[in-house]
Amino acid sequence: MPKIKLDFSNKLITWYLHNKRDLPWRNTANPYHIWLSEIMLQQTRVLQGLPYYLKFIEAYPKVEDLATATEEEVLKNWQGLGYYSRARNLHATAKWISEEFNGVFPNNYQDLLKLKGVGDYTASAIASISFNQPEAVVDGNVYRVLSRVFGISTPINIGPGQKEFKKLAQQLIDTTQPGIYNQAIMEFGARYCVPQNPDCPNCIFNDSCIAFQQKKVAELPVKIKGKPVKKRYFNYLVILSENERTMLQQRLGKGIWHKLYEFPLIETSEEITLAVLKKLPQFQDFSKKLNIENISLFNEKPVVHKLSHQHLYTRFWIVETSEASESTIPISDVKNYAVPVLIENFVSEFFENY
């Protein structure tokens, strides 16, 4: 084995064994547990995903338990973690493995890659950690560590860079303990070679790190800038009908929050007044079905809910009606539906007495 490669992996693994966090998925090679943790940690901080992992392991000890749950329940348990396609793919994959493979996970990179929601990173993670296969992971941490140590300024978020880093990572992996190596480089990126102000003078690589030598640590990795965030204006109609009932609708189109629930929504191109709201065709269609007695605005200042690519300027209109429409549900049932955090925050504030 080339010395540079041995140096790199040995330093990383030595650092890891002294500095790793004690996380529940690190005490097992069970592919179900590893798969679950890896899906949850996609684009998600360990500390944010950890309570969800514990909740899922308890609610669904085996993949068959996840498979026999309803998608609604899985989404409810996923509520707040974001990127909800992960939860839908998780459930679909659990059913597939349970029904077609008798609950036994694929044991190699190529077959793991066929699972919904499992891409190059996750297939490599499971293959290496659960099955000891030498498949290198390349996540955000790996991009940062490799771009700095090896002084690579190829942009990491377009095709050529992704291929270059994958190839380098594959050359560097310790084939005798690939799972440990993969976790070591990720943990090192997450805990030491951090995005801003890493402690380079005391780093295990400070004698060889190209970025440190050339004072380019702050400029690496290079990332092409994305599009500016889009502003959207949401008007939620919070129905309050007789007997403490309200109305929820499921989002079924394309876009954010697919299959989650929310109050009836009217999206506009800008902030609107009550007079304008009343004239909107969507509102008039809606009001035909109900006997509206009063409308009031809950929040004059919009709640700005920030997503990666969108800022949602949201106002909640309280719509009191006299008749109990068929499509209403008891307010006390709202807590059983999977809703976006934006809705959950409103519900917990407005309906705290119900």
Place this chain on the structure above:
DNA sequence: AACACGGGGTT
């Protein structure tokens, strides 16, 4: 290749 997809932490 570019874009959509959540929510929260950090600076």
Place this chain on the structure above:
DNA sequence: AACCCAGTGTT
């Protein structure tokens, strides 16, 4: 406000 996080699927 900008960037990032144990990325993937769609177009």
